[in-house]
Each structure stands twice: as structure tokens, then as C-alpha cells.
Amino acid sequence: MYRERETPLLPGAVLWDRGPAAAAAEQRVLPDGCTDLIWCDGLLVAGPDSRAHLSTTPPGTAFDAIRLPPGTGAAVLGVPAAELRDQRVPLAALWGDAAARALSERVAGAQDRGAVLADVARQRLAAASGAAPGAGPEAEPLRRVVLAHARNGKAVAETARAAGIGERQLHRRCLALFGYGAKQLAGILRLHRALDLVAAGVPAAEAAVRSGYADQPHFAREVRRLAGVPLSRLR
Template sequence: MYREAPSAVIPEAVVWRRSAITGTRPSRILPDGCLDIIWSNDHLFVAGPDTTAQLSQGVAGQRYTGLRFAPGIGPAVLGLPASELTDRRVALADILPPALVDEAVGRIHDGADAGVVLEALAAARMRLGDGPDPLMRAVAARLREGDTVAGTALAVNLGERHLRRRALAAFGYGPKTLARILRLGRALDLARGGVPYAHVAATTGYTDQAHLSREVKALAGAPLGVVLG
């Protein structure tokens, strides 16, 4: 069972909760350009931005609570480039001061809601720094709307090589990869809404339905019908 709700504290973040159920197939976690801080099995860890889908088979009854940051936000919380966490799962105490992490764990053990604790931790961390890179937030917004990498670079007045360096730090991968991942998300949203695959491909900028199918297989690790099923 999975549910999520917008964070009341961190802009564009989502608090999500998942419980593993006996007999269910592994969850396919699709790449989305996001960083998550997750509470499970009495510890906190960070799930970095994925380049391909990850399969997660939880133990029956195991519960997860996570705080998912929109692309470009996580580095302002964790204090390190997203590229250091790409395709990785890292204990939060290996990134943030262990005393801070221990305090958060203690609050959860004392009965505080894990989602509320994660929001408070993230908000406190963001107040310590300069916040997310506003230029990279603009980049993410343009790519999410379907702009090209060249068009985005021109709009934010950055050369493509400079844009790539900034994007690696903010998102964990270059703008071309982020654009592919965000386009996949748009396509899957349309397909889940019942839009025919050929129209999905045309609407979201794929050359044709075969191109859409190849991208789904490359990024999601399975055919479109399996991903949607």
C-alpha cells in the first residue's frame, strides 16, 4: 500500500508512506530526478537520484516513510552535490552530523510521526545554507514543460557545458538525462489516464510509438504495458 501527500513545510516536496504486503510483486521505483530521505527498519537513509528503475521487494509488514524532494532541492538539505548520490542508497548519518540524525531517530522512537520529523530536519538544514540553486530550479521547470536542452541553456544564459556541470550538482545527472526522465514521467501520466500510446508519443515529443517504447524499456527496465500494470 502506498500513499503520499504534499509537504506542509518543504516547497514541492512530498511525504510518502508505503507498507509491504505478503505475496505482492516487487515495487518498480521509476527514476524521477528526485532525492528521498527514508525511514525504515529503525534507520534513516538517503535514496539518490536513479538513472534507471529500481526493484524493491520489502518484507511483509515492513513500513517506509519518506520525504521526496523535487529535482534540485535535495543538495540544499544534504549539503553535497546530488552527483555523489546518483544510483546510491546511503545512511543519513554518513552525510549529516550523526548527533543530528540520532536526535531525529530518537524522536521517532519516542512516538513522533516520521514524516513530521523528516520535514523538520529538512527545514532546519535548509535554513543553514543558501537554499536551492534558483537557476537550476528554472532549468528543471523548463525541462519538465518539454523544452529542449539547447533552448533551456539559452533561456537561462548558460553554455551547454556550464549547464551540464551545474545540473550534475543539482540533479545528479546532466540535463539531457533529466529531460529524458521528466519526459518519461509526462508520458506515463498520460498513458495511465487512458491516452492511446501513439498519441502519448506524439504529445510528449517522441519520434513515434516505437521510440516511446524504447525509452520506457531503457529507463523503466520493462515494456510499457508492464510498467503501467
């Protein structure tokens, strides 16, 4: 069984876990702009996806994880988000064997593994010094501006003006923070807005218009491009 919960240790983050399944299962994970730190008999990083990721889980596999809010993964993990885009890598590849092993042992012995992951993420986010591009405290105002504009479907030029930088610089900094540019981030968030409406019973045509698509065919094309399947199958 899969479940999610919020954590007071890191506002905006989501703790999730999934118990062991009796049989192998395939999941289609949609891009959401987030980075996940996952415990599964070891620590794994799932970078921000630009398209759907198909994951096959062997029988008996269980997970405990934290889903970091968009734009925070670089600070927590210490590398630009673009380096992790569409990647699944062991934490040891980023932090080294000793540091990854120490955290793995701590998580393995914890009663609440998600809380341990959240505490570590909170500490690293607070201590971020900017060693990784886009990871320092100075990046937070930009992260907030870009996210707010992306969620409201604002144009890149308008976002750049609000941030007080040029469009090219905005793109470079968004790559470091989010793993992709502001326009791509906005498209991913728009897809989720529309899918949430459809899941709530709103007709697809209405969900498309309310989410900022030109029409239902535009929405359908974006579903196929980002999710890899038509809306009827995604449902």
C-alpha cells in the same frame, strides 16, 4: 498500503508512507529526478535514479519518508546530487553517526514521522550556505529555469541561454543540483508525462506524440531504457 500527501512545510515535496506488508514484495521504482529521505528503523537516503530501481521489502517492513523536489536534495543533505545518483546510503554516511542518530531518535518518537522529516528538510534548505556545490541559495534561480525547460522539452542550448551560462557549465551545475545533466532530466520527466497520459486512458501512440516523442516506437524504447521493462509489463 502505500499513500502520498503534500506538506505545507516544504512546497513541492511529497510525504509518503507504506504500512507493513504480510509478505515480501518487490517494487520497481522509476527515476523521477527526486531524492528521498526514508525512515525504516533508521534513516536511509535514496539518491536520484537514472534508471529503474528494484527494491525487495521483507515482510513486516514499514516506511515513512519525504520525497524532495528535483534539485533540492543537495542543499538538504549537504552533498552534490551526483554523488548520490543510483545510490541507497545510510544518512550516517553523509551526516555522521551522532547527527543521524539524533534525528533517528526524533523521528522514531514522533506521532507524524513525515512531518518531522519535512521540518528538518525545510530548515536545512533555508540554511544552505553553498558548502556543497550547487546547494546554496544562488542555485534556486537555475533550478527553476532548468526544471521549467526540462518539463517543456526545451533543448539544452536554449536552457543554457536562458540561464545565462555556457552548456558545459550548465552540465556541471546540473550534476550538482539534480544528479544528471539537463538532457537526461528532461528525458526522465518526459517519460512520466507520457506514462501519466497512458494511465489516464490515452492511447500510447497519442501519449507519445503529446509528450514530445518522435513516435510510439521512440516512446517504447525509452520505457525499456529507463524502466527496464516494456510498457505492457509496466502497466
